[in-house]
Amino acid sequence: MDLHTAVVIMAGGAGERFWPRSRRSFPKQFLRLSGSRSLLQETFRRALRLVPAERVYVVTSFRHRDLTLRQLPELPPGNVIGEPCGRDTAPCLGLAAAVLQARDPEATMVVLPADHLVSGEERFASALEAAARVAAGGRWLVTLGIAPTRPETGYGYIQFGRTVERVGGWEVRAVRRFTEKPAAEQALRFLASGDYLWNSGMFAWKASLFRRLLAEHLPGLAAGLERIAAALAAAPGPAYLEVLQREYEAFEAISVDYGLLERAGEVVVIPADFGWDDVGSWSALERVAVPDERGNVLRGQAVAVDARDCILCGVEGGSRLLVAYGVTGLLVVDTEDVVLVADKARSATLKQVLDELRRRGLERYLDDEAVSVRGARVVEKPWGREVWWAVTDRYVGKIIEVRSGHRLSLQLHRAKLETLLFQRGTGTLTLGERTLPIEEGLCVTIPPGTVHRVEAESDVVFLEVSTPETGDVVRLADAYGRAEGDAAG
Amino acid sequence: MDLHTAVVIMAGGAGERFWPRSRRSFPKQFLRLSGSRSLLQETFRRALRLVPAERVYVVTSFRHRDLTLRQLPELPPGNVIGEPCGRDTAPCLGLAAAVLQARDPEATMVVLPADHLVSGEERFASALEAAARVAAGGRWLVTLGIAPTRPETGYGYIQFGRTVERVGGWEVRAVRRFTEKPAAEQALRFLASGDYLWNSGMFAWKASLFRRLLAEHLPGLAAGLERIAAALAAAPGPAYLEVLQREYEAFEAISVDYGLLERAGEVVVIPADFGWDDVGSWSALERVAVPDERGNVLRGQAVAVDARDCILCGVEGGSRLLVAYGVTGLLVVDTEDVVLVADKARSATLKQVLDELRRRGLERYLDDEAVSVRGARVVEKPWGREVWWAVTDRYVGKIIEVRSGHRLSLQLHRAKLETLLFQRGTGTLTLGERTLPIEEGLCVTIPPGTVHRVEAESDVVFLEVSTPETGDVVRLADAYGRAEGDAAG
Numbered sequence: 018m019d020l021h022t023a024v025v026i027m028a029g030g031a032g033e034r035f036w037p038r039s040r041r042s043f044p045k046q047f048l049r050l051s052g053s054r055s056l057l058q059e060t061f062r063r064a065l066r067l068v069p070a071e072r073v074y075v076v077t078s079f080r081h082r083d084l085t086l087r088q089l090p091e092l093p094p095g096n097v098i099g100e101p102c103g104r105d106t107a108p109c110l111g112l113a114a115a116v117l118q119a120r121d122p123e124a125t126m127v128v129l130p131a132d133h134l135v136s137g138e139e140r141f142a143s144a145l146e147a148a149a150r151v152a153a154g155g156r157w158l159v160t161l162g163i164a165p166t167r168p169e170t171g172y173g174y175i176q177f178g179r180t181v182e183r184v185g186g187w188e189v190r191a192v193r194r195f196t197e198k199p200a201a202e203q204a205l206r207f208l209a210s211g212d213y214l215w216n217s218g219m220f221a222w223k224a225s226l227f228r229r230l231l232a233e234h235l236p237g238l239a240a241g242l243e244r245i246a247a248a249l250a251a252a253p254g255p256a257y258l259e260v261l262q263r264e265y266e267a268f269e270a271i272s273v274d275y276g277l278l279e280r281a282g283e284v285v286v287i288p289a290d291f292g293w294d295d296v297g298s299w300s301a302l303e304r305v306a307v308p309d310e311r312g313n314v315l316r317g318q319a320v321a322v323d324a325r326d327c328i329l330c331g332v333e334g335g336s337r338l339l340v341a342y343g344v345t346g347l348l349v350v351d352t353e354d355v356v357l358v359a360d361k362a363r364s365a366t367l368k369q370v371l372d373e374l375r376r377r378g379l380e381r382y383l384d385d386e387a388v389s390v391r392g393a394r395v396v397e398k399p400w401g402r403e404v405w406w407a408v409t410d411r412y413v414g415k416i417i418e419v420r421s422g423h424r425l426s427l428q429l430h431r432a433k434l435e436t437l438l439f440q441r442g443t444g445t446l447t448l449g450e451r452t453l454p455i456e457e458g459l460c461v462t463i464p465p466g467t468v469h470r471v472e473a474e475s476d477v478v479f480l481e482v483s484t485p486e487t488g489d490v491v492r493l494a495d496a497y498g499r500a501e502g503d504a505a506g
Numbered sequence: 507m508d509l510h511t512a513v514v515i516m517a518g519g520a521g522e523r524f525w526p527r528s529r530r531s532f533p534k535q536f537l538r539l540s541g542s543r544s545l546l547q548e549t550f551r552r553a554l555r556l557v558p559a560e561r562v563y564v565v566t567s568f569r570h571r572d573l574t575l576r577q578l579p580e581l582p583p584g585n586v587i588g589e590p591c592g593r594d595t596a597p598c599l600g601l602a603a604a605v606l607q608a609r610d611p612e613a614t615m616v617v618l619p620a621d622h623l624v625s626g627e628e629r630f631a632s633a634l635e636a637a638a639r640v641a642a643g644g645r646w647l648v649t650l651g652i653a654p655t656r657p658e659t660g661y662g663y664i665q666f667g668r669t670v671e672r673v674g675g676w677e678v679r680a681v682r683r684f685t686e687k688p689a690a691e692q693a694l695r696f697l698a699s700g701d702y703l704w705n706s707g708m709f710a711w712k713a714s715l716f717r718r719l720l721a722e723h724l725p726g727l728a729a730g731l732e733r734i735a736a737a738l739a740a741a742p743g744p745a746y747l748e749v750l751q752r753e754y755e756a757f758e759a760i761s762v763d764y765g766l767l768e769r770a771g772e773v774v775v776i777p778a779d780f781g782w783d784d785v786g787s788w789s790a791l792e793r794v795a796v797p798d799e800r801g802n803v804l805r806g807q808a809v810a811v812d813a814r815d816c817i818l819c820g821v822e823g824g825s826r827l828l829v830a831y832g833v834t835g836l837l838v839v840d841t842e843d844v845v846l847v848a849d850k851a852r853s854a855t856l857k858q859v860l861d862e863l864r865r866r867g868l869e870r871y872l873d874d875e876a877v878s879v880r881g882a883r884v885v886e887k888p889w890g891r892e893v894w895w896a897v898t899d900r901y902v903g904k905i906i907e908v909r910s911g912h913r914l915s916l917q918l919h920r921a922k923l924e925t926l927l928f929q930r931g932t933g934t935l936t937l938g939e940r941t942l943p944i945e946e947g948l949c950v951t952i953p954p955g956t957v958h959r960v961e962a963e964s965d966v967v968f969l970e971v972s973t974p975e976t977g978d979v980v981r982l983a984d985a986y987g988r989a990e991g992d993a994a995g
Contacts, residue, residue, distance in 0.1 A: 320866065359829075
């Protein structure tokens with residue numbers, strides 16, 4: 018692809034469809050659903066067939082920035098484009114276009130959702146290259162359509178018209194109509210017609226054309242993007258982040274399909290034939306995995322005794338055991354803090370369960386996969402993890418693991434007693450004016466109000482025991498995100 | 507009851523029927539299935555309606571001795587009769603008879619299984635008092651029969667005959683026939699006949715009569731019991747334990763019903779009318795609990811969304827959440843390390859699942875409810891618990907909780923580094939020749955080879971970090987059991 022072409026991976030996502038495995042803190046794109054890599058990692062790997070890593074960008078929420086970089090160590094950290102909040106795909110891609118244009122006004126964007134599965138990667142790469150070439154001409158918003166193989170009611174459809182051009186063996190077709198998720202009967206007609214394609218959510222266009230068309234069809238969004246772009250051009254620091262946050266939060270949540278593609282005349286579609294699945298719900302596992310002779314899909318440590326046609330997802334890598342006995346047609350998902358047992362046929366309507374949990378004040382089970390075992394709670398953090406092994410009236414005890422290269426900044430103003438016992442790793446402990454090297458066996462009791470900071474050279478593990486004070490504990494948990502910040506571009 | 511009467515609670519049990527809640531290390535009788543007390547605690551409470559705590563005995567396996575005493579703090583420790591292994595009810599009650607006669611040759615035993623539910627406790631106490639009075643005459647083995655309320659195929663039945671005597675308003679009837687678990691049709695006939703009773707497993711007899719009849723019908727068992735009794739009379743120490751172990755292991759496993767009651771002529775039955783349930787499988791929960799309007803029985807933190815006729819047992823007291831969505835007729839049991847999803851109708855045949863797990867080398871899930879969460883493993887101990895939060899090449903980190911009144915004795919001969927950080931509680935730390943008071947914040951690094959001992963006055967919590975050495979770690983885990991030992995009588 019030419020040097021102006023960049024791949025933009027959209028890695029937003031609410032983390033609801035694969036609950037309880039996915040959470041708000043760990044949405045679908047970060048999950049390993051098939052094989053050893055996450056959907057995001059697979060998407061990144063496919064992107065590298067098209068462009069080098071320096072020209073791959075990932076748009077994701079601020080809170081998933083570290084997780085993204087951890088899963089994609091080859092991705093330049095500056096290529097993570099942080100979204101302050103979720104506003105659907107039109108603002109997401111508008112922001113990406115603005116960031117890309119700040120680096121290269123002639124940029125062409127190839128857009129890939131992070132959470133889809135693709136098979137037939139040669140064809141995939143060929144189709145995307147064709148799309149990028151058409152897009153680079155600057156005339157079209159190019160969409161990729163997939164020949165439907167079943168009357169799926171969960172997807173959007175694109176009806177194609179005449180051939181506009183041929184590129185690299187691919188037909189580029191005019192678009193006659195977009196249809197959002199159809200009814201079952203309509204989906205059957207679409208499948209039979211031969212001129213309807215699934216809207217894959219993969220696109221290619223010049224950033225300049227995209228922004229011009231946004232200005233035409235979504236002028237409010239375009240104006241906000243101008244202000245964001247101006248702040249970024251001025252200085253990509255805290256001032257920019259402030260503008261980004263303010264403008265982005267004010268955007269209407271709207272999809273690029275509904276907001277732009279269905280309205281603009283400049284849209285074409287390339288009918289593609291590689292294997293594609295948007296993995297929209299748990300039942301998709303039956304398409305991407307090979308069920309056993311009784312129709313069961315087993316993941317993790319799961320044992321089926323006389324069970325049929327079930328999806329059984331045990332906790333992977335843990336020691337929990339999932340056993341199904343004499344049951345049929347169930348979806349069972351076990352995690353560190355939630356087990357879901359559902360009628361498999363209802364896996365697409367999981368939202369009802371999540372709504373019920375919200376009604377019951379159990380929303381925390383949507384946020385994080387927090388582990389609590391008779392007092393020992395394991396919380397994954399961007400910088401490592403905390404094991405809360407005791408929270409009592411008199412003290413809070415935690416084991417804190419800080420990964421190499423990260424630092425932890427905290428101030429415990431009102432704590433009456435705090436003891437740190439270092440077990441492993443090297444680095445620096447700052448205590449007010451003093452600095453101590455971290456080493457195995459270092460044990461420090463910290464007077465109330467002393468500022469202290471742990472910086473890990475190699476992975477550091479220490480025990481922390483402190484008087485419980487809610488305010489302090491909250492500050493500790495938040496410390497990293499605030500200290501490091503998140504930046505776009 | 508007269509001063510010769512003692513209650514013997516049989517608290518053996520393999521821990522299989524309520525798997526995965528029950529385990530070999532934590533059988534059914536220790537479970538809280540209804541209300542806030544375990545079945546054993548409820549049985550003990552009922553026993554106290556009949557005799558004072560000094561005359562209540564509990565027969566249980568050596569390994570459950572500490573658990574028994576923890577659940578029954580009022581029980582004199584000397585009243586736990588330890589079984590070296592499980593040999594069914596005839597050897598169990600033979601041993602109890604021998605131990606009771608060593609204290610009182612005229613003893614009358616009232617036998618109560620530890621794992622049944624009873625309602626109507628006035629009637630219960632009245633019937634057992636009548637049984638004890640009849641038994642004290644020394645002529646009869648008295649059984650308690652329950653008027654059946656359904657054609658249960660899981661129980662044994664007793665057909666009664668003519669009235670032998672009347673005691674305290676109760677008829678004492680001759681026994682015509684014992685029938686083990688009948689077929690469904692036979693059970694229906696028994697229910698209709700009016701002269702069949704459920705064999706409740708509750709008995710009363712003079713220990714001397716029981717042993718005389720054992721000698722007649724199970725002479726091998728009786729002879730072994732003589733040798734055990736002789737060793738106990740000589741000295742109730744290690745020599746006795748050695749004899750007990752050798753003799754007991756050689757006993758044939760046989761039930762008192764099959765081995766004696768069905769053969770002896772000296773058996774009567776008191777038809778009783780209180781509420782009784784042997785809680786033989788998970789589905790018994792539907793009889794002992796009140797299902798919600800959709801027929802669901804919910805325990806722990808469980809949420810049913812559009813679910814019907816399910817038994818949903820979440821982990822109690824933990825933070826795990828169990829969610830059932832759109833399912834019917836399921837038994838779901840969540841624990842710290844296993845989740846079972848079964849057809850409720852198959853809850854009585856759980857053994858098939860356990861056999862399958864044994865075949866697959868997953869027997870450890872039958873033994874202990876061990877908790878392992880990404881490195882943090884919680885192990886319940888007789889003296890408290892250990893949270894293993896890290897096992898690495900370089901160190902083992904544990905949080906050790908020692909309950910008040912217990913002590914922990916350990917020697918880590920070859921450890922290179924061991925640090926203890928005390929967080930809570932009071933007591934004494936012995937280090938070689940020195941003794942230190944335990945207090946919050948005490949941090950001690952122990953040189954290799956130094957004998958140390960922790961004695962807890964109040965509950966003590968401390969962190970222990972040591973160089974991993976398998977031998978040492980094993981010794982630590984075993985330390986308590988060896989120090990205290992287990993003794994019968």
